[in-house]
Amino acid sequence: MATSRTLATAAVCTAVALGAVTGCSSSGGFGDTSAKQSTGAGQSLTVLIASSGEAETAAVKAATAAWAQRTGNTVTVQIASNINQQLGQAFAGGNPPDLFYVNSDQFANYAKGGSLYAYGEQIPDASDFSEQLRKAFSHDGRLTCLPKDSSTLALAVNTTMWQQAGLTEADYPTTWQQLADDAAKLTKDGVTGLVTAPDYQRLGALFKQAGSWITNPEQTAMTADAPGNRQALEYVQGLLKAGSAKYVADVDAGWGGEALGKGRAAMTIEGNWLKGAMAKDYPNVPYKVLPLPAGPAGPGTLAFSNCWGIAAKSRHQAAGVDLVKQLTSADQQLEFAKAFGVMPSRTSALATYAEKYPESKAWVDGVAHAQPPVTVPGFNQVLTQFNTDLQSLRTADPAAVLAALQRNGEQVVKNAR
Amino acid sequence: MLARFPRPLRLLGYAVLLGFALLYLLPFLLQLANSFKTDPDAAAHPMTLLPDGGTLDSYRRLFGLAHGVENVPFLGWLGNSVLVTVLVTAGRVLFDSMAGYALARIAFPGRRLLYGFVLAVMAVPGVVLLIPKFLVLKSFGMFDTYGGMVLPLLVDAAGIFIMRQFFVSVPREIEEAARIDGAGTFRIFWSVVLPMSRPSLIALTVLSFQGSWNEFTHFLVSTQSSEHDTLTTGLAHFVSGGLGSGTQYPLKLAAALVSTVPVAVLFFCFQRQFVRGANSGSSKG
């Protein structure tokens, strides 16, 4: 009899355990799409950022803390190690942070999947952001996500090496030919004339200078195999073969700034993030920032930006919009510019920035003829593969590299429509 | 008897073996040494074993004692790891031995089927379950909860297999004697068989502890917010950050070192059980 009783007890226990397993399901299964909105003070917001370093982290924390204090809410800032992966998992998991950086190459993915709350209409002075940036962060014609900052590429040269090579300011390159000549003159004794990262985020500027780009302006068709692109890659290949240009890994550097800072490069192509890094890591290296030389079709550079995304599933959307307004205000953007060297995304603030930091003029001026990034959903993978192909450009056939890009991209563009 | 090696050969053998031992130890020694250095010192002199005027900065930052610089939420990771490991180990020891006993000793319909099921599950590698586990946890609403972190790990097929192999080898007579004395199945299991199985239970405990302490992929796909980071996921996120965080090696090495300590202590106390575990791997898939 005793056994039967134990058996019964055990059966009950198991049943309870079973219930606990299935009962653990709180809310938040797949069907849950509504987000009940909180109002008033005392809300708790989570902000996820991809930080370039301690300066950026501290600045964002200070700015959000100031807002939190003013409004009576609390803000937690989390630093992502791989923001695309973390956001992707968070969206699929149904538990995203309230506010986060959105990379321009991921924007379309998130917007198309309905993960972003489109709040652009609530920003009365949205026209202060450049049209190009607004377009990059609009989905179905609605501004979804406010640009956090803006960046362009320029040519940074080591002025000491410049003089040592017997060059003067008059020799600053304004054409591809001059760039090639200068790079050849600067290459000697362990110094390479031009060092750059082997990715489309740098070399793509030459596409624009040659009058073409990876897609058509509407991003509905691939134009990667356009003759201009081939001309650009053949030009870079020529420099690489001549030895007057090298990729960063070939000079044991992680990126252009490191190559310039360690004295292994006389010139590099980088964006305005270079300024903060040089000041911090290599304060004694003298350099000057010049506009990128013009190509056969005129001047051209690339524009980059992140935007402040608000989750469609956030329960603090109103508070989130208020926080974004604060973070993208002209004053705050100039504050960020001071703290970690980013360029404001507001046209008005950009003008102030240009006055305050004349040494960054080349980057500011670049905005006028900058090519915005490709924002087709799923295109990120295609560009990663293109970057891989660019690594072996010295020995590769430029036409074949571009043909692969064209082929890979066509599928994605077709799927996106 | 085989003759001893001639002396020069013997010395050479010792030298080679010692060289290999050094090769196996050196990474840990360098890790220890560099965790007491400053960032520039570690970058400039990664090979020196005695830091030049060592610093405890890394450890201060880990344990939240540093001022003026960002601390690492290391204690949170540690707390999560301890919590999860304790729960998982307790669950595995209980449930694995119960299931192992049933599969070895209790005659019940479906036993062969269940044993086949365990063998089949053992062959499924964890890394193919990344997306599947995420889907299931998401459907149950358990994604990013402690429940989702712990429950799926509470039973493991390999542990059941080890326990079953052990119980099969226990002589039946002891149970028969207890049964004649009127003990029921549960009593026999709990008060007769389990006390006899101490060595195997200790081995299972040690293996479960090590397994859940070092578990990475499951926590990677079952959690998302940083308050659920364990030592493995926290450290992985911290270390694999972009180029900007390429420095701070002393801090990263210290975090890795402290997270290794519990398993190391366990290892030196229970080496035998680890050895048995390594060999039980030989019969699993």
Next chain:
Amino acid sequence: MPADPRPRGLHGLRGLRGLREGAWGWLFTTPMVLVLGLFMVLPIAMALWVSLLHWDGQSNPFDGSADFVGLDNYRRLFTVDGLDRTLFATSLRNTLYYVVLTVPVQTVLALALALAVNQRLLRGRGALRTVFYFPSVTSSIAVSTVFLFLFQGSGAVNRMLGWVGVQGPNWFADPRGLVWLVLGWFGVDQPAPTAGGPLGLAWSEWFAGPSVAMCTLILMAVWTTSGTFMLIFLAALQDVPRELEEAAALDGAGRRQVLRHVTLPALRPVLFLVLTLGLISTWQVFDQVYVMGKGAPGNTTLTPAYLSYSSGFDNADYGQGAAIAFVLLGLVLLLTAVQRWALRERDGAPGPRSKGVRRAAR
């Protein structure tokens, strides 16, 4: 499952007891059935369904709102020319080199260490065994952290190479394949990638060998797993009857002959076991890839396991990710089946209770 209360004589009693046994049996195995069923079998079933969808992770995959695409996700891996296939082929190529280099090296090293540590007259054999085995019990994440530090461009490893006059590469940033690297010393450049080659990957890519970055992963795998396999060999070595070796020695066989004709043949089943265990586990490499570069540089450390993860969580293509996972699962199950078939009914492999294991544990 209440027992039938009606007495039915002796037979009925036995039946009652059998029923009760049966209930206990199922009760004891309920936690196992629940956990393994809910978190192993059900996920696999769900993922099998998702692998037939085009699902971006932002809707419910089970309510029909995601596109059902049939076997498209699998076709994109094998037959449709495109980026997915190239990436998949690249990950297969990488892992193939990883497996082909890691498995033999770790097996030979483990065997050598076991033979050395098994010398009865060796001093400090216990300490040596501990040292060789310790890396195996540490967490892959912690160990990866240490290796990242050691193999930096100006890190400890390159300093050591510098002492012997070798300029080490920038390990984790170097996507060059070993084959082309070596051929490069003789003036042969890697040819431009041309179309052709299986799965749309150029032949020059297939034959590139592991990249320099991949070599660090291989070194780490050897370092962390050779200890485990050494213990398995050690257990088997101690199961080799000592009388056999001594008899051979008495017959005048030299040390090398004893090793070749007595010891190694006795180890053959274990050797096979270690090889297959190595094969199975190396195909699953993931943690190290996650920490040490996420496929970079130039996709040369991309593995199928990581590609599956990143297709889902990075590129929001969960169907594709699940499909890759199932291809990998099929491969691993195939290897496991071969192993179990070959080791079936063979007692050569030491179980956890074998004499050798107990002796090795001492």
